[in-house]
Amino acid sequence: xxxxxxxxxxxxxxxxxxxxxxxxxxxxxxxxxxxxxxxxxxxxxxxxxxxxxxxxxxxxxxxxxxxxxxxxxxxxxxxxxxxxxxxxxxxxxxxxxxxxxxxxxxxxxxxxxxxxxxxxxxxxxxxxxxxxxxxxxxxxxxxxxxxxxxxxxxxxxxxxxxxxxxxxxxxxxxxxxxxxxxxxxxxxxxxxxxxxxxxxxxxxxxxxxxxxxxxxxxxxxxxxxxxxxxxxxxxxxxxxxxxxxxxx
Amino acid sequence: xxxxxxxxxxxxxxxxxxxxxxxxxxxxxxxxxxxxxxxxxxxxxxxxxxxxxxxxxxxxxxxxxxxxxxxxxxxxxxxxxxxxxxxxxxxxxxxxxxxxxxxxxxxxxxxxxxxxxxxxxxxxxxxxxxxxxxxxxxxxxxxxxxxxxxxxxxxxxxxxxxxxxxxxxxxxxxxxxxxxxxxxxxxxxxxxxxxxxxxxxxxxxxxxxxxxxxxxxxxxxxxxxxxxxxxxxxxxxxxxxxxxxxxxxxxxxxxxxx
Numbered sequence: 281x282x283x284x285x286x287x288x289x290x291x292x293x294x295x296x297x298x299x300x301x302x303x304x305x306x307x308x309x310x311x312x313x314x315x316x317x318x319x320x321x322x323x324x325x326x327x328x329x330x331x332x333x334x335x336x337x338x339x340x341x342x343x344x345x346x347x348x349x350x351x352x353x354x355x356x357x358x359x360x361x362x363x364x365x366x367x368x369x370x371x372x373x374x375x376x377x378x379x380x381x382x383x384x385x386x387x388x389x390x391x392x393x394x395x396x397x398x399x400x401x402x403x404x405x406x407x408x409x410x411x412x413x414x415x416x417x418x419x420x421x422x423x424x425x426x427x428x429x430x431x432x433x434x435x436x437x438x439x440x441x442x443x444x445x446x447x448x449x450x451x452x453x454x455x456x457x458x459x460x461x462x463x464x465x466x467x468x469x470x471x472x473x474x475x476x477x478x479x480x481x482x483x484x485x486x487x488x489x490x491x492x493x494x495x496x497x498x499x500x501x502x503x504x505x506x507x508x509x510x511x512x513x514x515x516x517x518x519x520x521x522x523x524x525x526x527x528x
Numbered sequence: 529x530x531x532x533x534x535x536x537x538x539x540x541x542x543x544x545x546x547x548x549x550x551x552x553x554x555x556x557x558x559x560x561x562x563x564x565x566x567x568x569x570x571x572x573x574x575x576x577x578x579x580x581x582x583x584x585x586x587x588x589x590x591x592x593x594x595x596x597x598x599x600x601x602x603x604x605x606x607x608x609x610x611x612x613x614x615x616x617x618x619x620x621x622x623x624x625x626x627x628x629x630x631x632x633x634x635x636x637x638x639x640x641x642x643x644x645x646x647x648x649x650x651x652x653x654x655x656x657x658x659x660x661x662x663x664x665x666x667x668x669x670x671x672x673x674x675x676x677x678x679x680x681x682x683x684x685x686x687x688x689x690x691x692x693x694x695x696x697x698x699x700x701x702x703x704x705x706x707x708x709x710x711x712x713x714x715x716x717x718x719x720x721x722x723x724x725x726x727x728x729x730x731x732x733x734x735x736x737x738x739x740x741x742x743x744x745x746x747x748x749x750x751x752x753x754x755x756x757x758x759x760x761x762x763x764x765x766x767x768x769x770x771x772x773x774x775x776x777x778x779x780x781x782x783x784x785x786x
Contacts, residue, residue: 354661
């Protein structure tokens with residue numbers, strides 16, 4: 281479904297991606313792991329077209345992401361941002377219904393609000409939250425609203441950027457469980473980036489490790505612990521010693 | 529010698545490149561202004577924020593400026609027995625210059641900073657990226673409504689400012705300078721021409737466009753973190769203010785020199 285071939289991206293002299301090859305089949309949940317600053321977010325943004333790769337090709341369902349109708353392409357995606365990225369001038373339900381209220385297939389306000397409240401319930405929040413502003417919510421609630429917004433228009437593909445960063449372990453568990461449920465329930469293709477190994481084990485069907493601008497290892501989550509790659513082993517066990525420099 | 533020339537050329541090239549980027553941004557804004565979709569709700573909110581909420585500040589500035597202008601003209605005019613021209617000069621000065629320029633500068637301080645800070649914060653917190661993933665063009669959704677609102681609202685603010693500034697001059701003239709109220713108003717009305725007011729309104733529209741464009745440009749290109757947003761805010765206000773003064777000179781030269 282999502283295919284990256286020889287993707288390069290540099291910011292000035294900083295070569296973030298140095299030829300990434302990655303394949304994600306339809307309906308699977310892939311988690312990309314790697315240290316901070318290794319280009320995981322850039323990779324995700326390249327797939328969405330928010331960042332243009334310097335070299336290489338990215339296709340989604342066989343379609344080159346740089347070609348064709350952008351709006352139709354983006355309509356296939358939902359995304360949960362690291363800090364939720366909710367629009368703070370809008371109420372929670374307006375955030376969730378943002379896509380439903382705009383564009384060629386926009387719905388009447390009442391219908392969009394009804395769907396938004398249903399999605400808010402789906403992520404475990406009370407309907408009363410719908411009329412609050414994002415600033416009135418806790419970090420965990422904001423993440424859940426971000427998740428509700430990501431699934432509001434029933435996308436085929438959902439991206440999760442560091443979904444549990446900044447949350448306590450219990451809330452992280454709630455978010456992980458919600459993501460897994462939603463991925464299975466909606467049958468979507470999911471790509472998550474994180475360095476939280478608990479999330480990896482809860483969310484992933486497949487894991488890919490990005491290091492030094494390249495995919496070091498990729499395979500099913502069940503094979504991750506047995507893999508012999510020293511970089512992967514150092515990362516998943518959080519060891520200070522190993523081939524990955526601990527001071528970057 | 530080569531090193532000296534290079535050290536001179538580098539900032540010149542940087543300024544020219546920045547000017548080019550701002551010009552391209554402004555042209556993009558104009559292109560999006562005439563192509564759908566149009567976000568009317570965002571336009572309405574921007575009119576309220578830029579126009580309505582700037583009214584008290586512009587009104588107070590104009591009132592005190594009109595009063596001070598009357599005192600200055602009276603004091604300066606008394607040196608060659610020209611105290612009587614206070615109403616005419618206050619009216620012409622407010623309508624042609626002080627109304628649009630001070631109004632524009634006050635709006636630059638209030639609006640360019642708030643637009644740059646708001647959009648800059650949206651960029652830093654990935655709200656702009658979120659807009660794109662929700663199939664919404666940030667130029668159309670954030671920039672166009674603000675630029676259009678400022679271009680239409682600032683002339684109205686200038687018109688209100690002109691009236692209040694002239695009223696400030698009249699109040700000082702009547703209460704402190706012993707002018708007859710009816711004569712003061714008659715002189716104001718008789719000497720003020722339509723183009724005095726019209727040229728000020730055109731200036732106001734240009735200044736409004738500059739203010740919102742600078743706010744949006746620096747917000748959209750804000751650096752990371754609080755420091756980045758702070759720098760974007762400062763750059764928006766400074767560049768909008770300088771451009772307003774430069775544009776004022778050019779427009780005055782075009783309008784009033786034959």
